[in-house]
Amino acid sequence: xxxxxxMSGCVDLRGPRAGAPPASYDPLPPIWTHPDPQSVTRAGPxxxxxxxxxxxxxKKELMMWESLREALDExxxxxxxxxxxxxxxxxxxxxYKVSYGLHKKYGDMRLLDTPICENGFMGMGVGAAMTGLRxxxxxxxxxxxxxxxxxxxNNCGMLHYTSGGQFKVPMVIRGPGGVGRQLGAxxxxxxESYFQSIPGVQLVAVSTAKNAKALLKAAIRSxxxxxxxxxxxxxxxxxEVEGPxxxxxxxxxxxxxxxxxxxxxxYSRMRYVVMQAVKQLEKEGYNPEVVDLIxxxxxxxxxxxxxxxxxxxxxxxxxxxxxxxxGASLSAVIHESLFNDLDHEVVRLSSQDVPTAxxxxxxxxTIVQPEKVVAAVHRVVGAPAGVAYA
Amino acid sequence: xxxxxxxxxxxxxxxxxxxxxPRDILGRAFAAKVDGDxxxxxxxxxxxxxxxxPSTTVTATKDELIKYFREMYLxxxxxxxxxxxxxxxxxxxxxxxxxxxxxxxxxxxxxxxxKDSIITSYRxxxxxxxxxxxxxEVIAELMGRRTGASMGKGGSMHMYKREHNFYGxxxxxxxxxxxGAGLALGHQYxxxxxxxxxxxxxxxxxxxxxxxxxxxxxxWNLPAIFVCENNHYGxxxxxxxxxxxxxxxxxxxxxxxxxxxxxDVLAVRAAVAFAKQHxxxxxxxxxxxxxxxxxxxxxxxxxxxxxxRDEVSNIRQHRDPxxxxxxxxxDAGLAEVAELKALExxxxxxxxxxxxxxxxxxxxxxxxxxxxxxxxxLGMQLRGVDRMxxxxxxxxxx
Numbered sequence: 001x002x003x004x005x006x007m008s009g010c011v012d013l014r015g016p017r018a019g020a021p022p023a024s025y026d027p028l029p030p031i032w033t034h035p036d037p038q039s040v041t042r043a044g045p046x047x048x049x050x051x052x053x054x055x056x057x058x059k060k061e062l063m064m065w066e067s068l069r070e071a072l073d074e075x076x077x078x079x080x081x082x083x084x085x086x087x088x089x090x091x092x093x094x095x096y097k098v099s100y101g102l103h104k105k106y107g108d109m110r111l112l113d114t115p116i117c118e119n120g121f122m123g124m125g126v127g128a129a130m131t132g133l134r135x136x137x138x139x140x141x142x143x144x145x146x147x148x149x150x151x152x153x154n155n156c157g158m159l160h161y162t163s164g165g166q167f168k169v170p171m172v173i174r175g176p177g178g179v180g181r182q183l184g185a186x187x188x189x190x191x192e193s194y195f196q197s198i199p200g201v202q203l204v205a206v207s208t209a210k211n212a213k214a215l216l217k218a219a220i221r222s223x224x225x226x227x228x229x230x231x232x233x234x235x236x237x238x239x240e241v242e243g244p245x246x247x248x249x250x251x252x253x254x255x256x257x258x259x260x261x262x263x264x265x266x267y268s269r270m271r272y273v274v275m276q277a278v279k280q281l282e283k284e285g286y287n288p289e290v291v292d293l294i295x296x297x298x299x300x301x302x303x304x305x306x307x308x309x310x311x312x313x314x315x316x317x318x319x320x321x322x323x324x325x326x327g328a329s330l331s332a333v334i335h336e337s338l339f340n341d342l343d344h345e346v347v348r349l350s351s352q353d354v355p356t357a358x359x360x361x362x363x364x365x366t367i368v369q370p371e372k373v374v375a376a377v378h379r380v381v382g383a384p385a386g387v388a389y390a
Numbered sequence: 391x392x393x394x395x396x397x398x399x400x401x402x403x404x405x406x407x408x409x410x411x412p413r414d415i416l417g418r419a420f421a422a423k424v425d426g427d428x429x430x431x432x433x434x435x436x437x438x439x440x441x442x443x444p445s446t447t448v449t450a451t452k453d454e455l456i457k458y459f460r461e462m463y464l465x466x467x468x469x470x471x472x473x474x475x476x477x478x479x480x481x482x483x484x485x486x487x488x489x490x491x492x493x494x495x496x497x498x499x500x501x502x503x504x505k506d507s508i509i510t511s512y513r514x515x516x517x518x519x520x521x522x523x524x525x526x527e528v529i530a531e532l533m534g535r536r537t538g539a540s541m542g543k544g545g546s547m548h549m550y551k552r553e554h555n556f557y558g559x560x561x562x563x564x565x566x567x568x569x570g571a572g573l574a575l576g577h578q579y580x581x582x583x584x585x586x587x588x589x590x591x592x593x594x595x596x597x598x599x600x601x602x603x604x605x606x607x608x609x610w611n612l613p614a615i616f617v618c619e620n621n622h623y624g625x626x627x628x629x630x631x632x633x634x635x636x637x638x639x640x641x642x643x644x645x646x647x648x649x650x651x652x653x654d655v656l657a658v659r660a661a662v663a664f665a666k667q668h669x670x671x672x673x674x675x676x677x678x679x680x681x682x683x684x685x686x687x688x689x690x691x692x693x694x695x696x697x698x699r700d701e702v703s704n705i706r707q708h709r710d711p712x713x714x715x716x717x718x719x720x721d722a723g724l725a726e727v728a729e730l731k732a733l734e735x736x737x738x739x740x741x742x743x744x745x746x747x748x749x750x751x752x753x754x755x756x757x758x759x760x761x762x763x764x765x766x767x768l769g770m771q772l773r774g775v776d777r778m779x780x781x782x783x784x785x786x787x788x
Contacts, residue, residue, distance in 0.1 A: 092626030092696060115596035115632040116563050116624055144562060147599075182483035182534065184545040186561030322773045349776050354763060358483060358545025359534035359754050365775075366759070372776050379778075 064206075065235040067213035068098045072136070074244045075220045076106055079134065082220055085112040085121055086138030086175075095140050096176060096235050122148035122173070126155045129171040134220060142177030142229065143189035156225045157200035172219045174228035178269055178319055179367050181233070185355035188363075193325045195227050196297050203296035204250055205229040205267040209239030211294065214248035222250060229296070231269045253300040255307075259289035261381045262313040265304065265330060267293040270317045270368060277373035285384035286377055296326050304330075305338055312343040313380050317368055322350045344380050349373060424722045427452045431718065433657035439639055441646035441675065444664040448656040452724040458500065458655045459715045459730065462492040464737040465516040466712060468525050469685075471741050472515065472532055476689045480749075481532045485546045488516040490653075490684040493711035494619055495520040497658025498587070501666060505582065507573040509557040509566045510589035512547035513619075513683075517589070521556035523549065526744035535751040542754040543762075555584075564590060564597030567616065571603040574614035574674070585613045585669045593624020595638050607674040608645045614674040615665045616642070619652065625687040626696045639678035652679030653709040682709070760784070 062070065076082045084099055090111040093100035103111035114121040118139065125137040139145040145152065152173065159167050179188040192203055202224050206212040212230070219226040256271060257278060266274045271292050281288055291307055293299065308314050314334055316327040327348045334346050352366045423430040428451050436443035469489040475481045488495070495516040498508070510517045515528050523539055531538025532546055539549040540559075549559045557573060560566040570588020577584045590600065595618055607614040618638040622629050629636045639647030646668070650661040658679065665675045682705045686693025693702075719725040760772050760781040772781040 087624075088626040091631075095625070095690075113627055113631060115627075116593045117596050117598055119598055120596075147562070147565075180483070182545065184483055184547050184561060185543075186547070187484065322775075347777055352759075352775055352781065353772055354760055355543075357543040357754070357759070358531075358540075358548070359542035360482070361753055361755075362543065362759050365756060368775050376776055 060241060061238055062209050062213075062241050063235065064209045064212050064230070064237050064239070065097050067209040067239070067241045068216055068230070069100060069102070070241065071213040071216040071220075072099060073102060073105070075217055076102070076110060078244075079220075081132060082134045082136065083110040083112065083128075084136045084138060085114055085125060087114055087116055087140045089113060089138055094138070096230075096232075098138075098235075118144050118147040119151060122151040123155060125171055125173075126151055126159070126169055129156075129169045129225075130159070130167045134170050136172040136174060136220065139173065139175035141187055141189075141232075142175045142191045143187055145173070145175065145191060146189075146194075149194070152195065152201070152227070153198045157198040159200075161200055168223050169225045170223045172216070172226045172228050174216070174219075174230060176230045176232040176235070178229075178231040178233065179351070179356055179363065182358055182360060182363055183232070183356075184358050188356035190320045190325070190351070192227075192229055192296050193320045196326060196329060200225065201297070202226045202250060203229065204294060205231075205296055206294075207231075207234065207268050207271045207292055209237060210241050211248055211254065211292075213241045214246050215250060215294070218247040218250050221247065226250065229268060233269055234272075237272075248294075251295045251298060251300055253294050253303040254292040255303070256290040256292050257288065259287040260311060261287045261289075261384065262315055262377055263289045263291060263304075263307040263311045264315045264317060264373070264377075265291050265293055265327075266317040267296060267326070268319065270319055273368060273370050274317050274373055277370040277377070280370070280374050281377055286381060287385070288377060293326075293330075299330060299333060301333070301337070304334070305341075308334060308338050309341045312341060314342065314344075314346045315349065315373070315376050315380060316346060317349045317373055318351075319367060320350055321353050322348070323353050325350050347376050347380055349376055424724070427724065429455065429718060429722050429724065431656055433654050433660065434651040436657075436661065437639065437649035439637075439642070439647040439676075440644075441648065441668070443648060444660055446657075446660075448660050450656055450718075452719070454500070455715055455719050456725065456729075456733070458496050459712065459719065460733045460737060461496045461499075461520070462655065462712045462715065463734055464525065464740065465489075465492045465495065465519060467737050467741045468515060468519065468528065468744075471529070471745060473685065473689065475529075475532065475745070481546070481689075482534070483545055484512070485532065485689040486513040486687065487683070487685040487689070488513050490705070490711075491619060491621065491679075491681045492516060493655040493658055493714075494589075494617070494652050494679045494681060497655040498617070498662050500655070500659040501662035502587070503584070504554040505584040506666070507555040507557060507570075507577065507584065507586045508589065509560070509570045509573060509587070511560055511563065511566055511591060511594065513591070514547065514549050514559045518549040518551060518556060518559070521551050522554040523551050523556070524744070525741055526747050529741075529744045530748040530751055533748045533751075534753060535748050536754045536758075537748070537751040541758055543758065564594035564600055566590060567594070567597070567600045568603045570616070571607045571612060571614055574607060574612035574669075575610070577613050578610070583670065585615055585666050587615045587617060589617045589619060591624065592618060592620040592622060592629045592636070592638060593627070593632065595620075595641060596624075596633055601641075604642050604645055604674070604676075608642070611673040613669040615662070615669050616645075616674065616676045617662075618676065618678045619681055620678050621681050621683045623683075623687070623696065625691060628696065637678075639676050642674075642676045645674055645676055647676035647678065649678045649680060652681030653705075653711045654714060655711055757784070 089099045090103040090113040125135040128135050156169050206215050219228050264274050274290055318325055318327040320326050327350050331346045331348050349368045349372055430449050433446050433448050435446050466489050469487040476485050499520040527539040534542045547561045567588045567590050570586050573586030624632050639649040651657045665677055668675050760783045763783050770783040
């Protein structure tokens with residue numbers, strides 16, 4: 001699912017300050033935006049008028065788990081219908097500490113410790129959402145949500161459509177996924193490839209402390225069901241975070257590094273793998289453009305096409321399997337819509353189609369390493385501009 | 391053996407108990423009667439659901455008790471060394487330890503044969519050893535070596551032994567129970583007089599798929615034994631916070647069940663023997679093993695944020711399975727302290743040798759990376775990480 005032009009009727013009510021893309025960006029309005037908090041009447045405590053705090057947004061450095069926790073805390077304070085349910089999220093504080101200490105502040109009803117029944121509590125979350133709550137359902141590991149696939153696909157994704165628009169499912173399904181450090185095959189799954197075909201859900205993948213907090217807040221405020229992918233290895237990544245009113249557009253990609261030679265599309269942990277390769281590439285004289293997709297469904301075709309039109313070469317770096325991953329869809333989309341703007345076929349670096357082995361070297365061999373990214377850029381770009389090819 | 395048990399309930403034993411024979415703090419009476427090399431013990435009573443419980447008088451010979459002592463001690467040492475190796479970063483990822491629960495594995499193996507099938511969850515190191523796997527295999531697998539139980543490809547949660555009908559080793563909580571019903575289906579289909587045992591925990595007991603498995607097993611009278619290892623915590627959530635009815639042995643509703651003192655190897659053996667007979671003659675049964683894990687849920691969980699240290703040390707002092715057997719042997723004069731110490735030393739040596747062997751072994755290479763994806767090799771070319779490299783999935787020689 002992707003849009004090549006702005007849907008009619010969508011206006012950026014928030015104005016250019018909140019969640020704005022970088023200054024060098026061509027300022028077209030985003031594809032879909034969230035209603036301004038002041039334009040939405042929501043019952044509950046917390047001042048809706050936060051204009052005074054917007055300009056004085058506090059900047060501080062936090063680890064990603066802390067920034068997610070802060071987002072949760074702020075949203076739960078702002079809106080009493082926001083609640084979190086999942087395994088060990090309450091008293092235990094979350095297996096990755098994302099809800100640490102929150103149950104003391106909000107109580108057991110809003111930080112609900114569920115028994116171990118993913119299918120059951122996912123369905124329960126959908127039901128609660130239909131009655132007007134805004135639940136966040138946490139999968140302790142994204143891989144466990146395979147048990148809840150029916151509920152996510154049929155009920156979460158399709159209810160708005162099949163009910164003719166009567167019911168909305170404003171839930172956020174979040175959890176860590178991806179390949180960790182030797183967690184074994186069943187705990188290293190990339191579920192974005194399976195969920196991407198479900199009509200009616202949005203997929204978002206976070207990568208920094210800043211975009212994690214901003215995107216989680218936006219996801220909670222969104223009326224669409226959002227599947228929110230965190231990565232097991234990124235919880236301790238530090239970064240500057242913004243204040244309580246800063247949200248980021250859920251459908252907009254991030255330009256990590258501007259460049260001219262090639263567009264490298266990545267998301268989640270692969271952003272760091274790519275940036276590590278970029279260090280090597282810069283030394284060799286290359287000037288790649290790195291785009292963090294953020295929105296895995298729908299793709300931000302504005303940013304993507306603008307980048308490809310500029311560089312005329314595209315590399316996709318993902319952690320999904322080669323077969324049927326996000327990259328497979330994106331590659332097809334780029335070839336189909338930007339064929340004449342390409343000088344080289346799209347190159348896709350993805351994980352091998354094998355279960356993730358436990359042994360360290362086997363695990364490392366099945367996922368993309370920075371050397372592969374460097375080699376791909378060499379192949380796609382050839383000699384860097386102005387430098388003899390070594 | 392079952393017939394002997396029910397007839398062996400001697401009134402003298404019962405009289406001795408009611409006259410105030412020594413009991414521990416939890417009311418468990420120790421060894422009652424010694425006859426040559428055979429010990430007759432009263433185990434804690436079983437709580438039964440829709441079935442007549444077996445007798446609580448259990449007999450065991452010295453050789454059997456020595457064997458159980460040795461096996462449980464070996465498992466204990468193996469798990470403790472896994473703890474040390476994990477802290478030394480020789481073992482990575484998830485590592486779920488079984489110390490405290492040894493009596494279940496050893497007692498179960500004492501009542502079953504290798505023709506019976508067992509499937510369990512991720513807390514499977516001890517079950518693998520019980521099913522005839524070596525400690526060396528387990529440690530090598532934990533350290534990701536080629537000599538490991540799954541050639542280093544599985545890790546802590548994925549150990550299997552086909553020759554002895556051990557079906558793993560599962561990562562997803564509760565998913566092994568429908569598989570266990572399938573094992574029982576296989577046994578019924580092939581009519582081979584064996585049972586299928588599915589082991590799961592109190593946390594998993596709330597999974598819907600378990601009730602689906604119960605229903606089908608009961609409907610078709612499958613020779614299935616469902617064993618709930620109730621260690622009272624589903625990772626960080628106590629059983630009273632996650633289950634409306636923590637009487638897991640009665641969760642089968644129409645299916646009979648027994649609650650067993652899971653820290654007593656003889657009680658476990660008696661219950662499993664009874665359950666096997668029941669499963670083959672009448673139909674599936676649930677066993678709830680009341681047990682305890684000393685470590686946290688896994689090595690990433692300290693195990694102290696949701697329970698007190700007093701609770702853990704209390705159990706260690708009064709209900710430790712190994713100490714119980716040691717006490718039985720020593721009190722009845724069936725073994726000397728030195729004899730048991732020698733066994734402990736032997737077990738330590740075996741574990742240390744296993745660690746040395748694992749440290750010296752190779753890691754799995756690229757040749758096994760694409761092996762075993764399909765049974766028939768298909769002569770398949772797998773795309774590598776980049777579009778230029780290809781892997782050939784080797785044709786499996788059986």
